[in-house]
Amino acid sequence: MSTLSSPNNLLSREELLRRLEETEETLRAIRSGEVDALVVSGAQGDQVFTLKDATLPYQILIEQMSEGALTLNLQGMILFCNERFAEILDFSMEIVLGRSFLHFVIPGDQARARELLEQRPDGRSRGELTLLGGQAEVPVGISLKEIQLDGELRFGVVITDLTERKQVELELKHHKENLEMLVQERTKELQESHSQLSRAEQIGEIGSWEWRIPENRVTWSDGLYRLFGLAPHEFGATYDAYLERVHAEDRERVRQIVDNALLTGGVFECESRILRKDGQIRYLYTKGETLPAEPGESARMIGIATDITERKRTEMKLQESEARYRGLLESQLDLIVRVDLAGRFTFVNDAYCQKFGLKREEILGRESYQPLVHPEDLPHTLEAMKALYRPPYRAIMEQRAFTLEGVRWIEWQDSAIRDESGTIVEIQAIGRDITARKQAEAALRESEQRLNRAQEIAHLGSWELNLVNNQLTWSDEVYRIFGLEPQEFGATYQAFLEAVHPDDRAAVDAAYSGSLREGRDGYEIEHRVVRRSSGEIRIVHEKCEHFRNEDGQVVHSTGMVHDITERKQSEAAMQRITEDLLRSNAELEQFAYVASHDLQEPLRMISSYVQLLARRYQGKLDSDADEFIAFVVEGTNRMQNLINDLLAYSRVGMRGNPFAPVSAEYLLEEALANLQLAIEESGAKITHDPLPTVNGDAIQLVMVFQNLLGNAIKFRGSEPICVHVGVTQAGNEWVFSVRDNGIGIDPRFAKRIFVIFQRLHERASYPGTGIGLAICKRIIQRHGGRIWVDSEAGKGATFYFTIPMKETL
Numbered sequence: 001m002s003t004l005s006s007p008n009n010l011l012s013r014e015e016l017l018r019r020l021e022e023t024e025e026t027l028r029a030i031r032s033g034e035v036d037a038l039v040v041s042g043a044q045g046d047q048v049f050t051l052k053d054a055t056l057p058y059q060i061l062i063e064q065m066s067e068g069a070l071t072l073n074l075q076g077m078i079l080f081c082n083e084r085f086a087e088i089l090d091f092s093m094e095i096v097l098g099r100s101f102l103h104f105v106i107p108g109d110q111a112r113a114r115e116l117l118e119q120r121p122d123g124r125s126r127g128e129l130t131l132l133g134g135q136a137e138v139p140v141g142i143s144l145k146e147i148q149l150d151g152e153l154r155f156g157v158v159i160t161d162l163t164e165r166k167q168v169e170l171e172l173k174h175h176k177e178n179l180e181m182l183v184q185e186r187t188k189e190l191q192e193s194h195s196q197l198s199r200a201e202q203i204g205e206i207g208s209w210e211w212r213i214p215e216n217r218v219t220w221s222d223g224l225y226r227l228f229g230l231a232p233h234e235f236g237a238t239y240d241a242y243l244e245r246v247h248a249e250d251r252e253r254v255r256q257i258v259d260n261a262l263l264t265g266g267v268f269e270c271e272s273r274i275l276r277k278d279g280q281i282r283y284l285y286t287k288g289e290t291l292p293a294e295p296g297e298s299a300r301m302i303g304i305a306t307d308i309t310e311r312k313r314t315e316m317k318l319q320e321s322e323a324r325y326r327g328l329l330e331s332q333l334d335l336i337v338r339v340d341l342a343g344r345f346t347f348v349n350d351a352y353c354q355k356f357g358l359k360r361e362e363i364l365g366r367e368s369y370q371p372l373v374h375p376e377d378l379p380h381t382l383e384a385m386k387a388l389y390r391p392p393y394r395a396i397m398e399q400r401a402f403t404l405e406g407v408r409w410i411e412w413q414d415s416a417i418r419d420e421s422g423t424i425v426e427i428q429a430i431g432r433d434i435t436a437r438k439q440a441e442a443a444l445r446e447s448e449q450r451l452n453r454a455q456e457i458a459h460l461g462s463w464e465l466n467l468v469n470n471q472l473t474w475s476d477e478v479y480r481i482f483g484l485e486p487q488e489f490g491a492t493y494q495a496f497l498e499a500v501h502p503d504d505r506a507a508v509d510a511a512y513s514g515s516l517r518e519g520r521d522g523y524e525i526e527h528r529v530v531r532r533s534s535g536e537i538r539i540v541h542e543k544c545e546h547f548r549n550e551d552g553q554v555v556h557s558t559g560m561v562h563d564i565t566e567r568k569q570s571e572a573a574m575q576r577i578t579e580d581l582l583r584s585n586a587e588l589e590q591f592a593y594v595a596s597h598d599l600q601e602p603l604r605m606i607s608s609y610v611q612l613l614a615r616r617y618q619g620k621l622d623s624d625a626d627e628f629i630a631f632v633v634e635g636t637n638r639m640q641n642l643i644n645d646l647l648a649y650s651r652v653g654m655r656g657n658p659f660a661p662v663s664a665e666y667l668l669e670e671a672l673a674n675l676q677l678a679i680e681e682s683g684a685k686i687t688h689d690p691l692p693t694v695n696g697d698a699i700q701l702v703m704v705f706q707n708l709l710g711n712a713i714k715f716r717g718s719e720p721i722c723v724h725v726g727v728t729q730a731g732n733e734w735v736f737s738v739r740d741n742g743i744g745i746d747p748r749f750a751k752r753i754f755v756i757f758q759r760l761h762e763r764a765s766y767p768g769t770g771i772g773l774a775i776c777k778r779i780i781q782r783h784g785g786r787i788w789v790d791s792e793a794g795k796g797a798t799f800y801f802t803i804p805m806k807e808t809l
Contacts, residue, residue, distance in 0.1 A: 068140075068159030071149070076101045076117055079154070088161050090134035101157075106130045106137060116144055117155070128162065139166045186267050209288075211239060211301045213262070218242055227284065227307050229276035247273035247281065258288070261301070265290045271308065283312040335410070335431035338417070343368045346426060355433070357404030374400035374407060388416040388427055398434065409438040459563040465493060466556045472496060481540060481563045483531025501528035501537060512544065516554055522546055526564070538565045659783075662698045664691035664736070668725060671705035675713065682713050688725035692734055694803045700779040701803075705738075707772040708799050712740035717794075732805045733785065739798040745791040754787065776801070 068085025070078055077100055086093050089104060096104075105113045109129045116125045123146035131138045141160040146153060207224025211217070218237050225232060228245055235241060246254050250272040261268035269287040276282060288303025335355055338347040345366045353360055356372060373381055377399040384397040393416035401410050410431045417426040461477030472491045479486060482499050489495055493512075500508050504527035515523040522545040529538050544559035614629045668688060672679065679686065686709065694701070705725075712723045719741055726737045745753065754777045780787045780801045791797035 065158075068161075070101065070155075070157035070159065071147075072101055072117075072155040072157060074153060074155075085159055088133070088138055088140065088159060089131060090136075104131045106132055116142060120144060120146065139163060182266075189267055189269075206304055206306045208304050209302070212298055213300060214298045216240075224305055227282070227305060228274060229278055229280070234277070245274050247275060249273070254286075258301075261288065261290050265292065271312075282307055283309045334433075336428070337369075337431070338426050338428045339369060340426055341424065343370075345369070352431075355403050355405075355408075356401075372401050374402070376400070385414070385427070388414055389424060393418070393424070398438075408433055409435045461561045462558070463561065464556060464558045468555060478561050481538060481561055482529055483533045483536065483538075488532065499529055499532065501530050504528050508542075512557075515544070515546065520546075522557075522559075538563055539568045540564060657697045657699060659695050659697060661693050661695055662701070663693050664701075664727070664734075667691075667698065667701045668705055670702045671709055674702075674706050675709055678710065678713050682716065682721055684713050684716075684721035684723060686723045686725070689727050691725070691727055694734060695805075696783045696803060697779075700782070704776045704779050704801065707776050708738040711772065711799075712738060712742060712797075715740075715742045715797075717741065717743050717796075729805075730802075733802045734805060735800060735802050737798055737800050739796065741796040744793045744795045745789060745797050746793045747791065750789050750791070753789065 065082060065084055068088050069080075069082040070085060071080035073079055078097055081093070081096050083093065086096050089096065101117075102110060102113055106129075112127060113129055116127050116129075119125065125144045126142065128139065128141050131140055139162040141162050143158045143160075145156045147156040148154070207227050208221040209224055210219045212219075216238050218239055218241070220228075220232075220235065220237075225235070228235070243251055243255060254270055254272050257268050257270045267287070267289045269285070271283060271285050273281050274284055285306045285308045286303060287305075288301050290301045291299070293299040334351040336347070336349040337345065337352050339345055345363050348360060348363050353363065356363075370378060381397060381399050384395045387395040395414045396412070397414070398409060398411050400407050411434045412429045412431045414427060414429045416424045417428055418424050459477060459481060461475045461479075461481055463475065463478055464473045465471070466473075470492050472493055472495070474482075474486075474489070474491075479489070482489075484499070497505055497509060508525060508527050511523040511525045515521075522543070524541075524543045526539065526541050529540055530536075531538060541562040541564045542559060544557050546554045546557050549555050610629065617625070617629070668691060672686065678684075709723060709725075713721060721740070721742070723738065723740045726739065728735050728737075754773050777787050780803075784804045785802035787799070787801040789797055789799050
């Protein structure tokens with residue numbers, strides 16, 4: 001007798017190995033018949049299970065069963081099992097023996113399992129459960145019977161693996177559902193066929209037939225005889241006689257279709273060619289249905305046939321036309337790519353590689369195109385791809401893609417490539433960059449939105465002229481603009497001309513009549529109208545569009561009338577203000593120039609005599625006199641600098657040179673040459689990007705670079721001076737930058753520093769007149785650009801200025 005204990009505590013590795021060896025030895029002894037009882041130690045003490053009745057032949061039989069076999073005690077513990085049960089669960093015998101049977105039942109079947117153990121009429125119970133296997137859940141059938149072992153009640157259990165049966169049941173269920181769906185589809189097709197047949201018989205363009213299958217007797221309607229060009233006595237009235245009239249190249253295919261319909265008992269349809277008696281080849285669409293034999297009737301097949309010759313010819317012409325059009329279209333596109341059904345790239349052309357900045361070997365074999373597609377466009381891209389798997393096997397889509405140039409809009413024309421059997425093997429896509437078009441469309445939409453908003457707040461009327469009856473229709477707003485009531489207007493083109501200002505009447509008539517005569521789609525004009533009620537003159541903007549009939553003749557015109565009187569008045573007022581402002585600026589510039597120029601002469605005289613006094617009487621008078629003379633010399637020098645800077649400021653607008661192409665590299669070199677001494681003394685390090693050619697006044701632009709670089713050197717900090725001149729392109733303008741690591745500027749003064757004579761520091765610390773940045777601003781504005789600064793105190797400064805890429809003034 002052998003003893004097997006159930007572990008309740010954490011055991012050491014050595015103890016586990018010892019008990020495993022003991023368990024294996026016990027199982028070997030049980031199978032060989034060397035033991036007749038088993039003692040299991042547990043929480044309830046030792047329990048003895050005898051095996052007196054388990055003779056060796058019986059054990060061998062149990063082990064060789066294809067079902068699982070178990071012996072359970074009344075608490076459901078597994079006292080014995082054969083190897084087949086362990087195989088079903090995919091567990092070892094050591095794991096199964098001694099455990100509760102419920103341990104291997106899924107949670108959802110626990111109640112059912114207990115019911116089978118507890119409720120057993122006549123000592124038996126049967127059912128189905130799902131067990132927890134080592135790798136998966138296993139559906140099983142269970143048969144339980146009470147048995148007596150050693151005078152004690154036990155359960156003998158047989159377990160049958162139902163996995164294959166369940167799979168078969170599931171497949172049968174799916175097959176049944178598919179058959180039901182097929183029946184529904186065929187029933188619908190038959191109903192549609194009946195409707196078509198009825199309509200076809202009415203118009204005489206269709207024929208019907210019946211084939212008595214056992215007798216091989218075929219009956220045709222008169223319409224079908226007409227389709228075949230035969231008289232009734234010229235047709236053998238058999239299935240074989242019908243096949244002889246089918247084109248030789250289509251005959252075997254038709255035979256197979258009909259044979260298949262006979263086997264399945266369903267509906268069939270096909271298109272085929274026939275040979276008429278007169279030698280013509282015609283196309284027929286045939287649809288038939290196999291009917292089962294009714295009592296007293298033989299099995300038969302009925303159907304219809306329709307002449308589709310003209311339709312087929314039209315389809316072939318259309319296919320040829322589409323092929324030519326597709327070839328022409330594809331030749332204009334520049335991106336070509338192919339992917340297999342798994343989404344892997346199989347071909348890309350050079351244009352595709354260049355567009356996405358990838359090498360061919362980096363793309364081919366790639367498992368998905370999706371990383372190249374903008375995430376927001378991926379759902380509709382995948383949806384469009386589904387269309388490739390149904391006729392006409394083509395799709396057109398627009399999507400954003402991540403290219404070497406950034407996010408670009410691509411229009412793709414996708415098509416499915418099929419083999420000879422019609423099976424799709426690849427997807428081919430031909431794409432074109434439509435970013436410019438998309439931008440134009442966006443601009444157009446924005447423009448339309450602005451126009452719609454403007455129409456809501458503007459006086460905008462509409463009209464329509466019927467040229468057939470010369471009837472003119474105005475909206476209420478047009479009547480208001482013209483100062484008329486509907487009953488006061490004759491509603492004709494001539495009546496409209498009478499409301500136009502006499503001086504503009506000929507031009508308006510010429511615009512409308514000329515657009516008709518020259519075949520234009522419309523016209524647009526601004527003219528005056530005279531309100532009949534008050535004599536007031538209003539200015540309107542009129543736009544017209546013509547509509548033509550099938551012969552190309554204009555039959556009616558529609559248009560809009562916009563009252564722009566106030567706008568024209570505002571434009572005139574703005575023109576006057578602009579002219580006054582230009583005149584005022586010119587006078588101010590002239591005044592500044594004259595004033596500064598006239599101050600030069602007396603200032604030079606004062607400076608000369610003060611310098612003479614300084615040389616002649618230096619040290620001969622007292623110390624106060626020397627100091628006073630020094631103050632006068634310094635003041636005259638500062639005044640001289642102010643006048644020179646003021647003259648330079650006024651000359652920006654008065655004495656500028658005409659704009660001409662000039663290299664910004666040259667401008668920078670000139671500025672650096674002028675600052676050479678300051679650069680050497682300060683040890684400044686000045687770097688720059690490659691600079692473009694710009695359109696402007698070279699002398700003035702050198703002054704801009706010189707002032708900005710000079711300020712960077714002047715307002716330096718404790719660190720070595722580093723200045724970098726950069727440039728970027730933004731739209732249609734160049735954006736230059738001058739970045740330094742100097743003392744920086746408080747953002748509060750970012751605008752103040754460009755005002756003339758404005759200074760942020762004491763003259764003793766940083767000499768200067770405070771005009772340099774004002775001159776820079778005036779020069780940049782003359783060139784149609786902008787200038788600003790980005791800085792923080794103590795963190796250096798970056799000055800930016802823009803120059804248009806094309807001359808704007």
